[in-house]
Amino acid sequence: MKREQALVEARGVSRSFATGRSRWSRRMVPAVRDISLQIAAGETLGVVGESGSGKSTLGRLLLRLLPPTSGQVFFDGQDLAELPRLELQRLRREMQVVFQDPVGSLDPRFRVEDLIGEGLDIHGLAEGKERSRTIARLLEEVGLSSDHRRRFPHEFSGGQRQRIGIARALAVSPRFIVLDEPVSALDVSVQAQVLNLLADLQRERGLAYFFVAHDLRVVAHFSDRIAVLYGGRVVELADRDALIARPGHPYTRSLLSAVAEIGVVDQGRVQLAGEPPSPLRPPSGCAFHPRCPYAADRCRQEQPSLSDRDPGHAIACHFPLDGSPVAPGGTKGQDKPEKKL
């Protein structure tokens, strides 16, 4: 079954993990719960959420580095679960991942050329002279020099190592890359270099990105659309501008108000009670209800489903905010906008 449009699609995907040491104390803990979303070719879907919200697990599910407990993941219209092993392996070329920690994800015993060439070898894409030409071209494409090929990862700075990680992902000419906190470990000035590089590569190669980060400023800069995760579910999904200007879920609103933005007066933060939910003891009904200032009885009992408030702006809340614009706080010296959630 071929589906048009979406390059990557998750349909009702859930994933649980087993905890406990013995068979008798083992429990299944849900990390991702019933998530459906699509990513088009050339698009960046950004994902924000606090630790434990399921964002990294979702990335691994999209790549089928993890099989879902239930639900389906499609790549280019093909159900990854139904693909024979060999075909899945072939498809892996098309989907790559770049991790946060460029130290931990690059084998220190490999030279740069072998780190980058590994994918070429596995998929039999280039050999001999062709292989070294490809590696030299990739190094230059990510802003390194082809003279770097014989060096080891420890000889590079954090930003350069992340460039090697990106070159490694690009080597097999993927169409989709999961970027899991790709700039979190980098200094601000270097972070900008890497974000610009990723944007250039996307334009030149038409890549689709699934971009995971805990820093909303980075996600907002980089994404076309943003999904907000809470307690393993998508609670809001919208175009970047709409999400930031007119958030509909109270959690999104509080997340936005928590961002320390330069030159923007703290406009009275939306205070949340308590802490993010423990996946071991998920709350009943809406997972956000224990911290939500608007929680009503219905929220404690019934899980809200994700539905469109405006076209393309989906919210999972029984009482979504009406979407009146949120002022960006005004600049210093101006009157503070009315405190309003």
Next chain:
Amino acid sequence: MKGAPILQVTDLVVDFHTPHGVARAVDGASFDLSSGATLGLVGESGSGKSVSALSILGLLSPSARVVSGTIQFAGRDLLQLSAREFRRVRGKEISMVFQEPMTSLNPLFTVGRQIAEVVRHHERVSRREAWGRAVEMLRIVEIPDPENRASAYPHELSGGMRQRVMIAMALVCRPKLLIADEPTTALDATIEAEILDLLGEMQKKFSMSVLLITHDLGVVSRRASEVAVLYSGRIIERARTEDLFAAPAHPYTRMLLDSLPRLYERRDRLVAIPGAVPEPGKRPEGCRFRDRCPRVTAACAPKEPELENLAGSRFVACQHRLMPGELL
């Protein structure tokens, strides 16, 4: 509420002795902190911000050595104190909060006991009274149900709660100066905002001065009244927070601000500073930002620019500084 400086660091130079030679982590840093104010010390990794803080606390590792400089705190030079004298100051007059509460707390003792120990170290009080003070302090930092939580072990608390415990421990002896080194870096966004608020409330309540060390200019803009920007072991710009963000004078500060992704202002491309912060042994002669600076001229070497006073509390170390409103 600007008062006389409570802390005055002058020409601080700190060396690290490594197997590869001597690395100068801090190279002539000077800054002061007015009583009741919050000074944000910002810089990227390798700028020397944490080493500066550890020098003030007398907590440098054995491989580090203060080569020269003075650190005046409440009328005396901290660098002249013996280890024994320092132990009486640290935790009592100067306290600290670090990034990772889990490694700063002892996993084997309850949090109440660890806070009570700080009290007993500095004051002659009974165990029972010290415990009472610990519980009271947990209440002040808004930990719910403090009587019971005092008996909890660190692993039983969430990251945000542990950072509240660290703050309680730092403040239980009512210090005059709090040094907070990346206090919210490991925390989720909503929790970070709460901890920054709490620090602000505590500062007012106890009339403390705060030295806030961070890589995040957003955190500085939220919390600090003044900012000092460190680059490669030196302070290259100092100003009141609004002034710095409204009109940065050093090209590095300007580029650092332009390299930040913003929420409410969509930027097509970020300004990227080419290259990386030079390692201590590989700093260029003259201005150490020279190799990465778009305004570089022959005048930037061989002499290193001094921190000059522009007006009021504005200082910059650059021969080609930006005028207000000027772009790079």
